[in-house]
Amino acid sequence: MTASIKYSVIVPMYNEEAVIEHTYDRLKQVMDCTEAGYELIFVNDGSKDRTVELVTMIADFDPHVRLLDFSRNFGHQIAISAGMDYAGGEAIIVIDADLQDPPEVILAMIEKWKEGFEVVYGRRLERKGETIFKKVTAKAFYRVLRSMTTIDIPLDTGDFRLIDRKVCDVLRGLKEKNRFVRGLISWIGFKQTSVEYVREERFAGETKYPLKKMVGFALDGITSFSYKPLKIAGYLGFFLSFGSFIYLLVVLFQRLFTDTTKAGWASMMAIILLFNGIILLLLGVIGEYIGRIYDESKDRPLYILRETKGYPIDGEDAAREGDGSNPHNGEKREKTKQDRKYV
Numbered sequence: 128m129t130a131s132i133k134y135s136v137i138v139p140m141y142n143e144e145a146v147i148e149h150t151y152d153r154l155k156q157v158m159d160c161t162e163a164g165y166e167l168i169f170v171n172d173g174s175k176d177r178t179v180e181l182v183t184m185i186a187d188f189d190p191h192v193r194l195l196d197f198s199r200n201f202g203h204q205i206a207i208s209a210g211m212d213y214a215g216g217e218a219i220i221v222i223d224a225d226l227q228d229p230p231e232v233i234l235a236m237i238e239k240w241k242e243g244f245e246v247v248y249g250r251r252l253e254r255k256g257e258t259i260f261k262k263v264t265a266k267a268f269y270r271v272l273r274s275m276t277t278i279d280i281p282l283d284t285g286d287f288r289l290i291d292r293k294v295c296d297v298l299r300g301l302k303e304k305n306r307f308v309r310g311l312i313s314w315i316g317f318k319q320t321s322v323e324y325v326r327e328e329r330f331a332g333e334t335k336y337p338l339k340k341m342v343g344f345a346l347d348g349i350t351s352f353s354y355k356p357l358k359i360a361g362y363l364g365f366f367l368s369f370g371s372f373i374y375l376l377v378v379l380f381q382r383l384f385t386d387t388t389k390a391g392w393a394s395m396m397a398i399i400l401l402f403n404g405i406i407l408l409l410l411g412v413i414g415e416y417i418g419r420i421y422d423e424s425k426d427r428p429l430y431i432l433r434e435t436k437g438y439p440i441d442g443e444d445a446a447r448e449g450d451g452s453n454p455h456n457g458e459k460r461e462k463t464k465q466d467r468k469y470v
C-alpha cells in the first residue's frame with residue numbers, strides 16, 4: 128500500500144470529538160474521487176476527549192487512515208509538522224479538522240498541482256460564523272505580518288494548502304522550534320499559487336484557539352520572520368537623540384542668555400537628555416546584533432535548489448535533500464566538484 132500513496136492528507140486535531148467522524152466521511156468521499164492511493168494522517172495533539180478512540184475505531188476498518196497520537200498538547204503547528212514527518216505521498220495536504228476548510232477544495236488544489244504548481248494555498252474569500260473580533264484581528268495580523276517582513280506571505284491564508292513532496296522535504300529540514308508553518312512555506316519558495324474558497328462555519332465544537340494561543344501564534348509569526356521589533360529601540364534612540372540635541376541647545380541658550388533657569392537645572396537636563404539618547408542608541412545596536420544571532424540560530428539554509436543539471440553524482444535529488452540534515456546545498460556542490468577532481 129505505502130508504495131502507491133500519491134496523496135497524504137494531514138489533519139491536526141485537538142478535542143475534536145464532535146466533528147471528527149464527519150470530517151473523516153467528507154475527506155474519504157473527496158479522496159476516493161481522486162482514484163489514486165492516499166492516506167489520511169490524523170494527528171492527535173493531546174486531546175482530552177474521545178478524539179483518539181474515535182479515530183482508532185475508524186483506523187481499524189479503513190486502511191487509508193493513520194493516527195499519530197501526541198503524549199500531550201504540543202500545538203497546532205507542531206502537529207502539522209509531525210504529520211509531514213510521517214507523510215508518504217507525492218503531494219501533501221494540510222486541512223483543519225473542523226470542516227471550516229471544505230475538503231472538496233482539495234480536488235481543485237490537486238488540479239493545480241498537476242499543472243505543475245508546487246504549493247497551492249487556499250485563500251479565504253470570506254470567513255463565516257466567526258466573531259467580529261476574530262475576523263478583525265486575523266485581518267490585522269496578516270497585514271502587520273506582511274508589512275514587517277521581506278518575504279511574500281500571502282494575505283488571508285491559513286494552513287489549508289497542498290505542498291509538493293519537494294517542499295515537504297525542505298520544510299522538514301528546517302529545524303527551528305517556533306514553527307510558523309505557513310510563513311516557512313512562503314519562505315521556501317517554489318512555484319506557488321492559490322485557490323479561493325469561503326471559510327465555512329465550524330461544523331461542531333468550538334475554536335481551539337483561545338486568545339492566549341492566538342497571541343502566541345501571532346508573535347511566533349512575526350518574530351520568526353522579522354526582527355523589526357528589535358530595531359525599534361535603535362530608531363527611537365536616533366529620533367530621541369536628535370530631539371534631545373535640539374532641546375539641549377534650547378537649555379544652553381536659556382542658561383546663558385536668560386535668567387529663567389534655576390541653578391543646576393541646565394546641567395541636569397543636559398545629562399539626562401544626552402545619556403537617555405545614547406542608551407537607546409546602544410540598545411538599538413545590541414538589537415541589531417541579537418537579530419543577527421537569532422538569524423544564525425535559526426540555521427535556515429542559505430538557499431534552496433529546485434534541481435541541478437549536469438551533476439551526475441547526486442544531481443536529481445539535490446532539491447529534496449538540499450535542506451534536510453545537511454542544509455547547505457552549497458556544501459553539496461563543493462563535494463561534487465571535489466569528487467570530480469578525483470575521478
Ligand code: UDP
Nearest residue numbers: 139140141172202203206223224334335336
Ligand atoms: N489544533 C491543534 N492543536 C491545538 C489547537 C488547535 O491541533 O492546540 C487544531 C484543531 O483541532 C483544528 C485546527 O488546529 O483542526 C485549527 O484550530 P481551530 O479550528 O480551533 O482554529 P480556528 O479555526 O478557530 O482559528
Ligand code: MG
Nearest residue numbers: 223225227329
Ligand atoms: Mg477552525
